[in-house]
Amino acid sequence: MAIFKKPDGTQFLKGGTVILIIILIGVLIFLFTSFYIVDQTEEAVITRLGRYLKTSEPGLHYKLPFGIDKHYIVNVTTVQTEQFGFRTITSGMSSTYADQSDEATMLTGDLNIVEVEWIIQYRIVDPKAWTFNVMEKTATIRDVSRSAINMLVGDRAIMDIMGSERTFIEAAGVDFMNETFRGYGLGINVIAVKLQNINAPAGVQEAFDDVNKAEQDMNRLINEGQQLYNEEIPKAKGERERLIQEAQGYAAERKNKAAGDVARFNAVYEEYRRDPEVTRQRLYYEMIEEVFKDDNNTVIIDKDFENFLPLRNLSAGRNQ
Numbered sequence: 001m002a003i004f005k006k007p008d009g010t011q012f013l014k015g016g017t018v019i020l021i022i023i024l025i026g027v028l029i030f031l032f033t034s035f036y037i038v039d040q041t042e043e044a045v046i047t048r049l050g051r052y053l054k055t056s057e058p059g060l061h062y063k064l065p066f067g068i069d070k071h072y073i074v075n076v077t078t079v080q081t082e083q084f085g086f087r088t089i090t091s092g093m094s095s096t097y098a099d100q101s102d103e104a105t106m107l108t109g110d111l112n113i114v115e116v117e118w119i120i121q122y123r124i125v126d127p128k129a130w131t132f133n134v135m136e137k138t139a140t141i142r143d144v145s146r147s148a149i150n151m152l153v154g155d156r157a158i159m160d161i162m163g164s165e166r167t168f169i170e171a172a173g174v175d176f177m178n179e180t181f182r183g184y185g186l187g188i189n190v191i192a193v194k195l196q197n198i199n200a201p202a203g204v205q206e207a208f209d210d211v212n213k214a215e216q217d218m219n220r221l222i223n224e225g226q227q228l229y230n231e232e233i234p235k236a237k238g239e240r241e242r243l244i245q246e247a248q249g250y251a252a253e254r255k256n257k258a259a260g261d262v263a264r265f266n267a268v269y270e271e272y273r274r275d276p277e278v279t280r281q282r283l284y285y286e287m288i289e290e291v292f293k294d295d296n297n298t299v300i301i302d303k304d305f306e307n308f309l310p311l312r313n314l315s316a317g318r319n320q
Contacts, residue, residue: 033065041077045131046070055127074127079191082141084149085117086196106150112158117196120145120177122188129187140186148176149193162198162208163215170195 037060038044044056046063047070056071063069085104104115122141124130134140152169153161161169173193181188200208272279 030065033067034062036061036063036071038073041075042073043076043127045072045074045127047072052128052132072127072131074124074130076124076127079121079123081119081121082138082145083117083119084142084145085115103146106153108153108158108161109155110157112200114153114158114161115197115199116149116153116161117198118145118149118173119194119196120173120190121192121194122190124187125189126187129185131187133185133187137186140184141181141188144177144180144184145173145193148173148180151176158200159211162200162212166195166198169193 036044038056038058040058042058044061046053046056048064048068053069061071063071085100087098087100089098101115104117106114106116108114120141130137149169152172156165156169170193174190177190177193181190199205268279268283
């Protein structure tokens, strides 16, 4: 580098060296303003002279230098969260929160005051719309969310908000917010609305705690009853099937026995038709045999039999 001195003693650079330095600076500016990197979780919105040009995917990209093309990095993967009614100051094992009761205090449908804390989770789905359509993005998101929750809470009784309607409010809040944000062209999609703490005013907090406990006991008893129902109903159905099968088996047995009796009667009837006297005699013998089959002390003889010697029970005489 050539350095010269003026007559007054000050130093100055030679003209060629100055031009070289200017060129070097221009090259550096060209390089820094021509290339940009987009991370895997991001997309880049590119403008040319202030007008939208394209949206770039992750990777290394080139654009016109010296501010002709500009890029705006937008995170399209990370789920972002907004808190209402409270602020997380520090998070971790011992998180600390700041109270924002002005956001949490609402009027319910039955004219009670309730404090509702909630969060919303959303993701940017349209980087172009997110970049250009709305200037105050965070303020718009918060205002729409507060309006939605205030409307849903204001349509319901306080006990419903603290109990059965809680899940419905969350689902309806997601639908209402997404519909509104689509109308604004904000380029986001609300994934979830989660109600955190729902508290009654301090003066009646104890009474509401009792009501909440009663609600929990009711739900517990319902669950226990449902569990008992699930245990007993299948057991009763099984017992019913067993009795039905036993009855069907008994019916089949009786039917088969009746069919057998009919067949036997028909067979006997056919024999009777061929020789009534013999059949009548055989039936008589079978009847007598059936009547006296368990009697071992009775002897049956023909009344016309003349040479029969009666027997005497000799053992009976010894006992007299």
